[in-house]
Amino acid sequence: MNCMVAQSGGPTVAINASLAGVLRANEETHAYEKVFGAVNGILGVLDEKFLDLTDQMKTIPEFTDRLIHTPAMYLGSCRYKIPTDDTAIAVYQKIFSILKKMNVESFFYIGGNDSMDTVDKLSAYAKEYNIPIRVVGIPKTIDNDLVRIDHTPGFGSAARYVAASVREVAMDAYIYAVKSVTIVEIMGRDAGWLTAASALARTESSPAPDYIYLPEAAFDLEKCIRDTRALLEKKDTVVLAISEGIRDKDGNYISTADSGSDIFGHNHLSGAGKTLENILKNRLKVKVRSIEINVLQRSAMHLASGRDLSEAEALGNHAFHYALEGQTGVMAVLERTSGDPYKVRYDSCPVHEIANQVKPVPRSWINAEGNDVTDEMLAYLRPLIQGEPHVRFKDGLPDYLPVEHLLD
């Protein structure tokens, strides 16, 4: 028999470590003859686009170690959702007939919310029709918004990148003895976990970010302007960390206020950072710049959290064993059993408790004024950004696994 892995959703630097966890678990147990990778998620199953990963492990030197230190998604992704209408049955039949043809006993899907919905549906279908194929989910998302897990693989690395970058942006901002505001816009449209991680940038001597705004607390523009103005009376440099998804008490995104149309008459949205930059420039009459911490927060392997990579691998390993034990319709999770010293325990959880749910930042982890996070948040975050990744460098640059199979 064989097993198969696919990846879905947005990239993280840790998602390939979970794939490596599955591969190493099979190497240790010899449970399956082959581990196949479906290219571009569930679409790769439907299109029968497979990689023989067991073969790659044999032919590519140090394959799993390189895989762990390769960002984005080795198997590619898709945004495909299994239809919910009459056409669904044909899709299920096709998927399972292909999996049967490939002698797949266990199918692993690494992804976020939407991917867990797929795991839920596939496993339910298999149960209903007595198809002896196990479907197990492995979590990942930089947004950290999955329920029933202490934190998600990919989040710790992104948090580390955000914190280090905000610290460096602040160093850059401190050099001029002129009044200025620097806005750092961080990913997470609905969940503020990653923006909260900017608080880790602070040191005894460097207070940046001075204020932090998450989507979970209503953004009060006038208060932000007042607070920033007051700070500028005391010092030169103010640094604000904002989520791309900050919105006012009525749920309106700040950026919709500034949607201009381009020369072709198309509306396009300025980001939250750019919008706030323009407002603060106008209202405070000081130098304001905004910096978008872009896709590198999910792709910059050189600042990955070593702990995040280890945990992502361990979740892949545990998921493999849950499948071997016959579990299906579950996702591998981790629970923090102790904060200091930091300890986690791995477990499986029915995926229907996870799919399509979200875990926002609790309001109690945001200060009353809605412009900072609490010590409880910091204690939660701090262990997640520890440890160095062992990135290989070649000719001065990170040496990642080639992904020709994704290019055509």
Place this chain on the structure above:
Amino acid sequence: MNCMVAQSGGPTVAINASLAGVLRANEETHAYEKVFGAVNGILGVLDEKFLDLTDQMKTIPEFTDRLIHTPAMYLGSCRYKIPTDDTAIAVYQKIFSILKKMNVESFFYIGGNDSMDTVDKLSAYAKEYNIPIRVVGIPKTIDNDLVRIDHTPGFGSAARYVAASVREVAMDAYIYAVKSVTIVEIMGRDAGWLTAASALARTESSPAPDYIYLPEAAFDLEKCIRDTRALLEKKDTVVLAISEGIRDKDGNYISTADSGSDIFGHNHLSGAGKTLENILKNRLKVKVRSIEINVLQRSAMHLASGRDLSEAEALGNHAFHYALEGQTGVMAVLERTSGDPYKVRYDSCPVHEIANQVKPVPRSWINAEGNDVTDEMLAYLRPLIQGEPHVRFKDGLPDYLPVEHLLD
């Protein structure tokens, strides 16, 4: 007697290494009793805002090593230019009376073009009035646009960051099996050196960036659209690297075409990347995103080039010795005496040959079509991004020297 150092212009990750070079040279030679740092460039001299760096070396453990691995500018910066009108004489008199009062025999100014103009003027004034103070320049700029030097400190590190980031952005782009264009906007309004460095991101299997556009070659928008469309017929993912300063054959910046006004009626310029994104979206009808490689390209110490830091330190060290020898009105430079193996030779050069000059990318290092760089450029760039910095980490984050003296 004492000496004094100041920093000016924009930050780089290597400018503090040059400061460390001066400090270590004085430690080795015991030439001066004190090395003072003027805070915020020449303004710090005028305001008499000084740090006793000799004292800091004694009291802060491993000060110079930490300094080398601290980004931005330990001494802060300024954009001050010495006036050229009648008020200039009073400024010169004040500067030199303060330097005399501080028993300064040698004054080192670390910066780019404008800073070298200051070095030129100060040294000329001192010569004219027989003031026995030597003024020596130490170069830095991520733009790499100084003449009479093979490359500038700070450039190699920024180039490394750009190349690694473009490689990671490409990995992020490859994951979806849909037609898409990713535009990466890189700093360098007038000089394309840093954008050229994106070419180093390419690997045998990853062709990104597919096209590279520098300010030194006229940007032909219609050709860019044609070329991108043609590529999209052959493959899914196209990555374009563009300088923030790309302009058409008449010298018009691409971004001026798209300046919209905000809700307050103020014009604000979209960046080149955002402008091209909107144009390509409209014309190619595919997914297009633009990513601005922001200030982190000059502040991200964790991806600094080890060679860049060493050379920056060596230039500080050499500048110190030129001053000790009695040279003034010079800048420390380096010449590449061999490409492979890479070797450099240090020298001094009269600063009036450097101040206010710029070194654009030679047109012959750009391909005939104006959308890529040549092998000669690659051979020039490759040695500059080699070597790892020894960044200290504490609690998972880079541990930089505190800069309280810049904050108030």
